[in-house]
Amino acid sequence: MRTTDPASGAAGPGLVKAGSAPSVPGLDRRVALLAGAVLLLAASAAVSLAVGAGRTPLPEVWRALTGYAGTDEHVIVRDIRVPRTILAICVGAALGTAGSLIQTLTRNPLAEPGLLGVTSGAGFAITVGTVLGIAGSQTAQLGLALLGAVAASLVVYGVGRTAPLRLVLAGVAFTFVLSGLSLALRLLYPDVLDRFRFWSVGSLAGREQAPFEVPLLAIVLALAGALLATRPLSGLALGEDVAHALGARVTRTRVAVLALVTVLAGAATAVAGPIAFVGLIVPHLARHAARGSIAWLMAYTMLLGPILMLLSDIGARLLLPTGEVPVAVVTAFIGGPALIWVVRRYGAVEL
Numbered sequence: 001m002r003t004t005d006p007a008s009g010a011a012g013p014g015l016v017k018a019g020s021a022p023s024v025p026g027l028d029r030r031v032a033l034l035a036g037a038v039l040l041l042a043a044s045a046a047v048s049l050a051v052g053a054g055r056t057p058l059p060e061v062w063r064a065l066t067g068y069a070g071t072d073e074h075v076i077v078r079d080i081r082v083p084r085t086i087l088a089i090c091v092g093a094a095l096g097t098a099g100s101l102i103q104t105l106t107r108n109p110l111a112e113p114g115l116l117g118v119t120s121g122a123g124f125a126i127t128v129g130t131v132l133g134i135a136g137s138q139t140a141q142l143g144l145a146l147l148g149a150v151a152a153s154l155v156v157y158g159v160g161r162t163a164p165l166r167l168v169l170a171g172v173a174f175t176f177v178l179s180g181l182s183l184a185l186r187l188l189y190p191d192v193l194d195r196f197r198f199w200s201v202g203s204l205a206g207r208e209q210a211p212f213e214v215p216l217l218a219i220v221l222a223l224a225g226a227l228l229a230t231r232p233l234s235g236l237a238l239g240e241d242v243a244h245a246l247g248a249r250v251t252r253t254r255v256a257v258l259a260l261v262t263v264l265a266g267a268a269t270a271v272a273g274p275i276a277f278v279g280l281i282v283p284h285l286a287r288h289a290a291r292g293s294i295a296w297l298m299a300y301t302m303l304l305g306p307i308l309m310l311l312s313d314i315g316a317r318l319l320l321p322t323g324e325v326p327v328a329v330v331t332a333f334i335g336g337p338a339l340i341w342v343v344r345r346y347g348a349v350e351l
Contacts, residue, residue, distance in 0.1 A: 030296055033289045037303040041089075044310040048085045049077055051314055083208035086216075088313050088327075089306040091204070091268045092278060094219045096305020097226050098264040099279025100286065100297055104237050105257045106157075108167055109284070110339075113149075113265035114276030116171035117178065121152025122269040123200065124178040127185050142215050142270045149266035152178065153258060202273040202328025204313050215267040222263040223302060229256055230295040237294060275309075275328045277335020282308055284338070308334075 049061045056064075056073050063069070064077035095113065102111045113119055125148025129135030135144055156174050160167030182200075232253040268275070285308075286300035312330040319325045 030289065030291070030293075034296075034299060034303070037300060037307065041303050041307050041310075044307050044314070045085050045089070048088065048310050048314055049081045052076065052081060052317055080208055084204055084313070085310065087204055087207055087212060087272065088309045090216050090219050091272045091275070092282075092305035092307070092309025093223060093302045094264040094268040094305070095275060095278035096282035096286075096301045096308070097223060097298060098261045098268075100283040100301045101226060101229075101233070101257050101264075102261050102279070103283050104233055104294060104297070105254065105261075106161070106167060107237065110168045110280070112277065112280035113261065114274065114279065115168055115175070115339075117152040117156045117174040118149045118261065118265040119269045119274040119276065120175040120178040120182075121148040121150075122146070122266045123274050124148055124182050125151075126270070127182045131185055131189055138211055138214055142218065142267060145270035146262060146266040149262045149269070153262055157258070200273055201326040202275040202331075203316070203324070203326035204272055205316075205324050205326075207272055210271075212271045215271040218263055218267040222260050222267070225256070225260050226264075226298055227295075229253070229260065230298055233257060234294040273328065275331055277331045277338065278305060278308060281331075281335055281338045 046058060046061070049065075050056045050058055054073075054076070056077060060073055061077055064074040065082075068074050068078060098113045098118075099111070102113065102116065103109060122145035125144040126135055126141055129140065129144040135141050152174060156167065156171045159174075160170035232249065236250060236253050265279070282301055282305045283297070285304050286297050289300050290297035308331075309327070312334070313327050316325045316327045316330050319330070
C-alpha cells in the first residue's frame with residue numbers, strides 16, 4: 001500500500017489525503033450549473049433594469065439604486081423597472097415551478113399549466129367576477145383566479161388522467177371552451193371588455209403600477225412549499241406502486257402538489273395575465289442538468305423560469321421601435337417550436 005511522502009506531504013497516486021472529502025463529479029457539476037444560473041439571472045435582471053424605451057447605462061442604474069437623486073432616469077429605474085423586474089422573476093419562477101410539479105406528478109412531458117386549462121380557468125373566473133362586480137380588488141382577483149384554476153385542474157385531470165396525450169387533449173379542449181365563454185361574456189358586456197382586455201394580453205407592461213404584494217406573497221409561500229414537497233414527490237415519480245412500498249402518502253402528495261400548482265399558476269395569472277409555455281419549456285431545460293433529482297430540478301427551475309421571463313420581457317421591449325409586444329407573444333413564439341420538439345421526442349410516452 002502506498003503512503004504519503006513525508007517530505008512533500010503529497011499523496012501517492014490513487015490515494016486521498018487524510019481528512020479530505022472525496023470529490024463527487026455529479027454534485028460538482030450540479031453546483032457549477034446552479035452558480036452559473038444564478039449569475040445569468042443576475043445579469044438578466046441588470047439588463048432588465050437598463051433596457052426600455054430609453055437606455056440607461058448600468059452605472060446610472062447603480063446610482064439610481066444606491067443614491068436616488070429624483071431625476072427622470074432614477075424615477076424610471078426605481079418606480080417602473082425595479083417592480084417590473086421583481087414581477088418577472090416571481091411570475092417566471094411560479095410558472096416554471098408549476099410546470100415542473102405537474103410534469104413530475106403526471107409523468108407527462110407535455111403537461112403545462114397553460115395547456116392543461118389552469119390559466120384559462122383562472123382567466124374565466126376573473127371574467128365572471130368582473131361581470132358580477134366582485135373582481136375590483138387585488139385580493140378578490142387572486143381568490144377568483146385560484147378558484148378558477150382549481151376547478152379547471154380538477155376537470156381536466158379527472159377526464160385525462162389515464163393517459164398523457166389524453167390529458168393534454170382534454171386540457172386544450174377545455175381551454176378553448178373557457179376561452180370561448182370568456183369572449184362571449186366580454187362581447188355581451190362592453191364594460192367588462194374594456195377592463196379585461198388590458199389584463200388578458202399576458203404582459204408585464206403597466207402591471208408594476210398596481211399593488212401586487214398579496215399575489216407575490218402567495219407565490220413565495222408556494223415556492224417554499226414546492227421545495228418541501230420534493231422528497232415525497234421523488235417517491236411518487238418512481239411510480240405509484242413503488243411510492244406505496246416506500247411508505248409515501250400518495251393521495252396526500254397528489255393533493256398537495258395540485259394545490260401548489262393551482263396557487264402558483266393562479267397567482268401568476270392574476271398578476272400578469274395568461275402567459276403560456278413557460279411551464280413547458282423550463283422543466284425540459286432543467287431536467288437534463290438535474291439528472292433525475294427532483295430537488296435539483298426544482299432548484300434549477302426556480303432560476304431558469306425567471307431567466308426566461310426576464311429575457312422574454314426584454315425582447316418584448318425591443319422588438320418594436322414604437323411600442324412593446326406583450327410578453328405572452330414572445331413566450332408563445334418560443335414555446336410553439338418547443339412544444340413540437342417535445343411531441344416529436346416523447347410522443348405519448350410517459351416520463
